[in-house]
Amino acid sequence: MTGTPTAPGRRFEIRPARTTDPAEVDHLYEVCLRTGADGEDASALVDDPRLLGELYLGAYLALEPDLAFVLDDSTGAVGYVVGTSDTAAFDDLLDARWWPALRARYPLSVLDALDPDSMDARLVRLVHTPGRTEPHVVEQFPAHLHVDVLPVGQGGGNGRRLLDRLFDALRERDVPGVHLGVSPENRRAIGFYEHLGFQRIPGAEGVILGLTL
Numbered sequence: 001m002t003g004t005p006t007a008p009g010r011r012f013e014i015r016p017a018r019t020t021d022p023a024e025v026d027h028l029y030e031v032c033l034r035t036g037a038d039g040e041d042a043s044a045l046v047d048d049p050r051l052l053g054e055l056y057l058g059a060y061l062a063l064e065p066d067l068a069f070v071l072d073d074s075t076g077a078v079g080y081v082v083g084t085s086d087t088a089a090f091d092d093l094l095d096a097r098w099w100p101a102l103r104a105r106y107p108l109s110v111l112d113a114l115d116p117d118s119m120d121a122r123l124v125r126l127v128h129t130p131g132r133t134e135p136h137v138v139e140q141f142p143a144h145l146h147v148d149v150l151p152v153g154q155g156g157g158n159g160r161r162l163l164d165r166l167f168d169a170l171r172e173r174d175v176p177g178v179h180l181g182v183s184p185e186n187r188r189a190i191g192f193y194e195h196l197g198f199q200r201i202p203g204a205e206g207v208i209l210g211l212t213l
Contacts, residue, residue, distance in 0.1 A: 010073050010157055016167050017080060019061040028061065028070070028080055029053035030146045035148040038186040041118065051106070051123045055130075056146055057082060059098045062092070071153050079149030081162040086176045087138045094130070104128050132181075137201055140208040141177035143170050160196065167190035171213050179210040 018024040032053040036042030042052060060082035061068050071079035084090040107125050114121040133144070145166055149159055170178060180198070182190050184207050198209035 006182055010152070012078075012153060012156075013072050013074075014069055014161055016073055017061060017065070017070045017077070018081075019065040019068055025061055027059075027077055031077060031148055031150055032057045034150060038183050039045070045119045046123075047114075047120050048119075049167075051120060054102055055123055055126055059090075059094055060084065060146070063093055063097065067166060067169055069162060069169075071149060071158050071162055073122060073153065077085075078153035079147070079158065079162060081145055081147040081166045083143055083145035083170070083178065084169055085143045085164055085173045086127060087133050087142055087144050087179075091132050093133060099127065099130065134204060137179055137204055137208055140151065141179035141201070141212075143175045143178035143213075145178055145180050159192065163196065164212075167211075175213055177210055177212045179208055182207045182209060 029050055029052075029180045033043055033046070033049050034041045036052040036056075037045055043049065056079075064082065067084060068082045069080065070077035098206065106127050108124070108128055111121055111124055114124070123203045131169065146164070147159065147162055147166075149162070165176070179201065180193070182193065184190075190209070191208065193209050193211075198213070201208045201210045
């Protein structure tokens with residue numbers, strides 16, 4: 001997320017995502033794309049505009065619909081938060097129900113036609129080698145989340161309200177903690193999460209922040 005203020009006069013509500021509505025799902029994929037470059041628009045960086053969403057959004061809408069919430073300005077979603085209460089179990093679910101279809105749609109052979117340094121190539125490689133969250137992270141912070149908000153919805157506390165809605169849902173499930181990954185270059189986002197009480201998890205690969213609920 002960037003620091004662009006919320007447009008004056010707009011009214012925002014937070015509501016459950018309409019995960020069975022193809023139009024809303026497509027719109028949320030667009031939000032994912034338009035915030036996919038460390039909070040900035042990634043549209044010019046990819047050839048396949050759905051690939052980012054397939055990796056970082058779609059599985060949550062399909063497999064954890066009760067933990068998907070959107071920020072709506074009455075014209076539609078301008079942001080969302082998605083997550084899972086049990087990262088280890090979710091990884092197993094991805095292996096069984098999400099990655100096989102994506103790997104069939106994006107076989108490794110497509111890499112032959114891609115610039116190996118492109119975002120598309122990196123994302124296709126991740127489809128085939130997604131990795132798993134380190135055990136010491138999920139032991140203390142078993143839930144994880146992704147949150148993205150378009151510039152029009154930023155400021156005014158909307159990001160925090162979205163996260164609080166998810167945190168309340170996780171607490172109802174007696175989840176003790178939640179984590180998320182952040183690009184090291186996205187200093188603004190790191191500062192935002194640290195302001196909310198997230199702390200860097202020692203020994204984690206990359207920048208992984210955890211919050212006790």
